[in-house]
Amino acid sequence: MPALILATNVSKPSGDQDVVAKRLSSEICKAFPKDEAKMLVTIRKDDTLIFGGSSKPAALAQLYYAAGGFGLDIHLKMTKLIQGILEQDLGIEPGRCHCVFQEQLHANWGCGGDVLANKR
Numbered sequence: 001m002p003a004l005i006l007a008t009n010v011s012k013p014s015g016d017q018d019v020v021a022k023r024l025s026s027e028i029c030k031a032f033p034k035d036e037a038k039m040l041v042t043i044r045k046d047d048t049l050i051f052g053g054s055s056k057p058a059a060l061a062q063l064y065y066a067a068g069g070f071g072l073d074i075h076l077k078m079t080k081l082i083q084g085i086l087e088q089d090l091g092i093e094p095g096r097c098h099c100v101f102q103e104q105l106h107a108n109w110g111c112g113g114d115v116l117a118n119k120r
Contacts, residue, residue, distance in 0.1 A: 001066055001109060001116065002028060003040040004082075008059040009049040010090045017043050020089045024082065028063075031081055032074075038111075051096050059086055059097040066116055067105050075101050 004024060012020070021041045029036040051058035061082050070078075078101070083094035106116035 001038045001040075001111060002032065002034055003042075003064045004028065005042050005044070005062045005064075006059060006086075007044045007047045007049065007062075008057070008086075008090060008092065009047055009055060010057045010059070010092060011046050012090065016089075017045060020085070023089065024085055027081055027085060028078065031077055057090065057092045057096060059090070059092050061086075061097060061099045062102060063099065064102045064104055064109075066109055067103050070101060070103065075099075 006024070021043050025036055025039045025041045028034075028041075029039050049055070049058045049060065063078060063082075079099045082099055083092075083097050086092040086097055087094055109116045
């Protein structure tokens with residue numbers, strides 16, 4: 001059940017944001033591999049982001065995942081994947097995007113009226 005929260009100062013029309021969100025969802029799930037039916041992506045556009053003292057296009061990508069899902073090799077793979085998509089689709093240089101990975105305990109992740117700890 002991964003979830004990606006992307007904050008960016010890049011403004012795109014709503015339809016374009018949907019395309020970017022769908023591409024991120026699909027590509028992240030292929031790279032895991034995880035069932036895309038359980039993937040959540042949200043893009044917060046037009047955020048105020050100052051990176052290195054500049055308001056040039058930038059992003060903060062926070063990827064949440066259930067405990068035991070990743071390691072350093074996957075973090076590196078996801079960083080390259082996310083930053084590559086953001087560069088291609090939103091014009092954000094890889095050096096202007098921080099990717100933060102947040103592993104969550106199964107007891108701390110709720111969905112469908114229950115927590116993951118009870119679904120194992």
